[in-house]
Amino acid sequence: MGTVLPFLDLNLLPDPPTFSTTDAGNATTPIIRPKIEPKVEPFDESTTQILTHQLEFDNPSSNLLPSSPTTPFPDPNDPSSIALEPAASSEENVYSEFYRITEMFRSAFAQRRQKCGDVDDLDPNSRAIVPVPDERRLVVTTRRYQKRSSELVRVTNLSIEDQRYFRDVVRRTRMLYDALRIFSMMEEDKRHRMGMGRRMRGDLRAAAMLRDRGLWLHRDKRIVGSIPGIYIGDLFFFRMELCVVALHGQAQAGIDYLPSSQSSNGEPIATSVIVSGGYEDDEDSGDVLIYTGQGGQDKFSKQCCDQKLEGGNLALERSMHYGIEIRVIRGFKYEGSLTTKVYVYDGLYRIVDSWFDVGKSGFGVCKYRLVRIEGQPEMGSAIMRFAMTLKTRPLQVRPTGYLNLDISMKKEKVPIFLYNDIDSDHDPLYYEYLPRTVFPAFIYHAAGNNMGCDCASGCSNDCMCAQKNGGEFAYDNSGFLLRGKPLIFECGANCCCPPNCRNRVTQKGLRNRLEVFRSRETGWGVRTLDLIHAGAFICEYAGVVLTKEQAQICSITGDSLVYPGRFTERWAEWGDLSQIYPGYVRPTYPSIPPLDFAMDVSRMRNVACYISHSTSPNLLVQFVLYDHNNMMFPHLMLFAMENIPPMRELSLDYGVADEYTGKLSICN
Missing domain, CATH: 2.170.270.10 (SET domain)
Known part of the structure; x- marks a missing residue:
């Protein structure tokens, strides 16, 4: 098998670091850079929470019940507990109406029992309107998903057999994802025709099912550099598929990085970016990319305020500081695709420069110059554009x-x-x-x-x-x-x-x-x-x-x-x-x-x-x-x-x- 190298302990590097990467990405020259102290920040889980909510909603085996309130419901049989409640809000009015109807049913069943004797007594602590046998009661449990590891590793020295093995693992995982996505879409169409709710997205549902069963790749390690089994030019139609194969771990954000709260030295480290035309200040010439940081946009994807050197922006600066290569995935519209965008893996880049600039909208943006490392196969996005011209x-x-x-x-x-x-x-x-x-x-x-x-x-x-x-x-x-x-x-x-x-x-x-x-x-x-x-x-x-x-x-x-x-x-x-x-x-x-x-x-x-x-x-x-x-x-x-x-x-x-x-x- 190949070698899995633990990533370099950043705490052991001299301060300031005495190496950087040239534009060519092959040699190092000593430079001196001022150290930028990282902002003390909690792990930003906003995107993850949104995605988790969507995935759990799409997953019928997940816990779809809303979280219980911090205080218990008042007992309708205890007047003192109701009297201690504050002034009723609209939500409490709903609860009050619920309890009123419940008591009405309780009274009706009590009268029925006294008259006919064919109705069982309800448990006074139960909120059920009618008695339910124990064997029919549904116990909903919350699944515990395997979280991404915070350990950074680099995979090297793969033999031909290793490359074939990992390629087959990736191929089978993607084949399972695609087959499950098509199957899920078919099932959702049936549900929709039967009037059983809104149609769910097949890509999200397939990813949720794979995650439930621990089939997402490389969750035990966070890989820096190339992902074993994924080749330059590989094509993806859904962002969730990038997460499944560990090429890019963020379902929505364009920068995938290890947060400072999980890093061994408290500094965030970026591992991959997606370039999909979401920022007007991006400049893409293929081998050289001027990448604009994240943040400062409104819901219409317009820059509305200054970006800050934090989160993914700081992670890119730190990756440049330590000479860490970045995986670049390009997303763009392509004729013949069933989705709005396709995503293609274009290889590894080095961040050779970063600066703060005034963007086209007049707001401050973080910019980074990425240069493609030499000796790699031709970019997949360039081949796709070439094929489009070749057809005509x-x-x-x-x-x-x-x-x-x-x-x-x-x-x-x-x-x-x-x-x-x-x-x-x-x-x-x-x-x-x-x-x-x-x-x-x-x-x-x-x-x-x-x-x-x-x-x-x-x-x-x-x-x-x-x-x-x-x-x-x-x-x-x-x-x-x-x-x-x-x-x-x-x-x-x-x-x-x-x-x-x-x-x-x-x-x-x-x-x-x-x-x-x-x-x-x-x-x-x-x-x-x-x-x-x-x-x-x-x-x-x-x-x-x-x-x-x-x-x-x-x-x-x-x-x-x-x-x-x-x-x-x-x-x-x-x-x-x-x-x-x-x-x-x-x-x-x-x-x-x-x-x-x-x-x-x-x-x-x-x-x-x-x-x-x-x-x-x-x-x-x-x-x-x-x-x-x-x-x-x-x-x-x-x-x-x-x-x-x-x-x-x-x-x-x-x-x-x-x-x-x-x-x-x-x-x-």
Whole structure:
């Protein structure tokens, strides 16, 4: 494993410190800075309290009862206790009315008991209007959440195996968060349609459930520098997801820092910032960032008073003082996102200067100059902006390297680029593009292929297609996969539902712009030019279907065959909520027999055939039927297992290597 280093004890440093970081972030030069005494302040929990209230409200298992008053309620049976109360306020009038009605019910039940004898006496100390058996009384307990540690550490010397391990931990946590968020939104839509209160935010609810079960990452340590398993360019759609993976621990504030009340030497230390355009005095040129401190804004995000050197502002100054690197996350609007902003991790920066200045609104603001540390991969935000330009003006951005601007020849709804700036290989141009899988004619004539639902406006959970899926649809109203299944039945040509039915997702074809490109590491690969959300449909893995006997003949000639039965069952990971719900059962219906057919991609293929193999893939294979009902021959549909930023390569788990040939077992 890598090394977890306790952070430098700041009390042991000379005063004033004799080191600082140059603009390049690599060397140190001695300087003398006047020491700024930190303000003695309690831990600012205002944002945390607001968030905690929201999370507990969204969490049905939390204590939703208001806190009890400091003094007990007056006993309605004790006149002296009521007489000692001060003049009645509006709130006390409500209590008085409550007690009056309670006594009225008590009297009525007492009379009923004297007359009929079928009503039990109430406990005089109980405030219940009717008696409740002990076994039915609800005891509400408050959960104790694991608080963030105040211990600062830095993780170094990670081996390749360590990096893969932490990457897989982050990937699984994010996959669980996304699946839970989609599932929660679906449940909230049902509650809203039934009139059971206002709709809750799925991102907050998912984060609350993960926190309840101790699944937030790195709560036992507060990491300075890079977070293991998180790469530069990783994309996030929600602020709460940043908290879940420990990239940024504040749900609302733009500066994440260790407060002075928790610091070993009483000085706050900043670890990360979010740059999202909330302050008019920010200046962002990429590698150099002029960051404006926090505070002094009104509810309309306008500067209305001077900022103070306290809290997060002081923490940034102290981080500069001690040469501590800062994680920078940029938030901005991006075309194609379902949220108002996307957040992308851009790497580590050094604070090289700080000063107090008069801002554009005429008020004093704290400013900090951050310089990106050299030797890091390209910024994710820069890549996203590049991809946005590339979609509209590819030849202007990259005048050389394009072999074709649409290898599908308009057979797909969006073009597929072909790019090679490495060598003279033009191999993808020699195949006929196949947008959908070609099945043998006999499977369309099987019994039951003419059956369809009779839904006029859209499918409901009690229609015939829903019953074929085990009583629930696999997609939400936005077309995202709720959880993987052995097989999904979509509505087909014999169904009466409209084309926009929620159960018609994969048959609509490719939606995102993809690019087949030449790579020195993986040969031909596929990357996306669009932002892809977790759970979204990508495309079909298409070829010409061969029966077992046909496949045996073609394998002799050395044709390229794909065996769908050898794909790893990654669909079982998507939507697996066993860590959240103890009674969760993996979907086993509709079940399918072992797939015993092959697909020939030696002459006709589509873009999916160029997707590279990975043991930690970002795509999964989901079997789907919509144009026939023969479960022996399903379509191979690809879905995103995580949020995929533009220009990132797509990958699949093709299975283990064949023990005889040493090649991936999916290909012959």
